[in-house]
Amino acid sequence: MKTQQENMSCALNLAIKLIRRESPTPEDAGCQTYIAKLLAPLGFVHTAVDVNGITNSIYTRMGEREGVLAFAGHTDVVPTGPIESWLYPPFEAVVEDGILHGRGAQDMKGGIACWLAAVMQLCAEFEPLPTLQILITSDEEGDSIDGTIRIVEYLQAQNKLPDAVIVGEPSSAKLVGDTIRRGRRGVVQVRLTFQGKQGHSAYPGDADNAIHGAAPVLTKIASLDWGEAADGFPATSCQITNFNAGTGASNVIPGTASGFLDIRYNPQNSFAQIQDMIHDACHGVDVSVDFDHVATAFSTPDGKLLDTVCDAIHGITDIHTNRDTGGGTSDGRFFAAAGVAVAELGLTNSTIHQVNEQVATHELDTLTAIYIEILKTFEV
Ligand SMILES: [Zn+2]
Structure with missing residues (x-):
């Protein structure tokens, strides 16, 4: 069994690799092929669903347990704003004093890195897992016309919609796990x-x-x-x-x-x-x-998915999670419209879309641990 320190290094290392691929909307800058290479040895099959210059990926791994659990995220980031205002160059992913600096650190290359780290660890431990889908687009921060919606349409046409999806957007306010989003206006x-x-x-x-x-x-x-x-x-x-x-x-x-x-x-x-x-x-x-x-407005009712997520958070952090519906809209709506249960859980969001976006590296560690718990306990 790996120590927590090693988990953190894995997620941090992946976050750094992703941030260094400069990908303002709708660019992907090779993030999704990089992820495909990481996941292939773990038994994931990569399907590209690119549309009109947007890079979309479905990574699927057949499970040893019942159920299909998806994770959704995006590799595009918002523009940097004035580069000279950044303390550290936005695409260098500098780590200093326990802080990872860079565009996408919170929104949401950091979150993707945590899910990948969680999956990699569990596969290495031969943990029986549900069938996994990792669904990534490069068109979330832009028009969202050819992004997640196209992935959902593809899965729908193939009759392969997941039972539930964890959207890795930075949902947390002050501490990782203090807030999840279960719906949006x-x-x-x-x-x-x-x-x-x-x-x-x-x-x-x-x-x-x-x-x-x-x-x-x-x-x-x-x-x-x-x-x-x-x-x-x-x-x-x-x-x-x-x-x-x-x-x-x-x-x-x-x-x-x-x-x-x-x-x-x-x-x-x-x-x-x-x-x-x-x-x-x-x-x-x-x-x-x-x-x-x-x-479209959406809302995931109280039940198994939200309980699994909140129990996982509580088990790792002792936090009683706020099941929130605030904020603007999110790609979660495309899954909800297809009848998939949605929970959004990610890092804190204090610096998203701002100059000097950053995240504390211990947050990556905590989120990875929570994701591991969700993967272990998810049931249909
Ligand atoms: Zn985002």
Whole structure:
């Protein structure tokens, strides 16, 4: 049996290797072929599902136990921002005083490294494992159009969807394991274009003021009652994020006005219901409404998967985990939409997307130990 120190070195070593492959979205920079080489001797088969320049990989290993457990993650990273503001070059993966510095350290090459380290250790110990899928895309931080969704579609077509998926996004707040995400709110964006008739403000009878048409509608929308939030979710929020009208002249009645809504909805509301409510608020006004269902809300109910994850965390760290649904959306939604149970568990997220992204190396050790426990105890 390896010591904890050796576990840490393995995950840290892998994280360093991945960070040094410079992969701003949608680049993969060889990360996924590197992972394929690591996993091949352990019996993993690599299937590339590349689409439109996006690198997607499915690594599968047939199990000795029942059930199919997937891990999902991404090898792309967000841009560095001003390089000169970084204490250490963002792709050199410098380790100093127990801190690993580099773009992707938390989000989420560090998390991928921990899962790989966990799997490598258990295979070396001949631990009987469920069938494993490791699902990696290079299109999470970008449009997410040809990333995880394509992997899910591929698995669906092959009838090989997993029973559950651990998404390795940095879910933790202060300590590894203090927070997992079991769902996310959905996102609907709406563009409203109000039509009136432009004219001279001294002759309002010959014009139709688009702002006057828009104002009552926007007031109605801002005060819509979205009902009770689904259990464990923040309430649905509808924010008017843009409003544009007027020509700049003081004496011109504007003929058009446009508004933009950003709606974050909990699973108690649906896209169809949101469409109906916005249409109702617009009733009787000359306005065109364009909806964009950016992300579907999802929620994994309490049960085996969440219990397995939380028990593993508690066993390693003594922490009672918060089963959270906050934050923006995530690739977990693509699995949830296909009926797969989703839990997001990863490193802390204090420096994600920031200059000087970094992670404490002991976090890698802890997360690896938790992942090992999940792999050992997972049941369908
Ligand atoms: Zn991420």
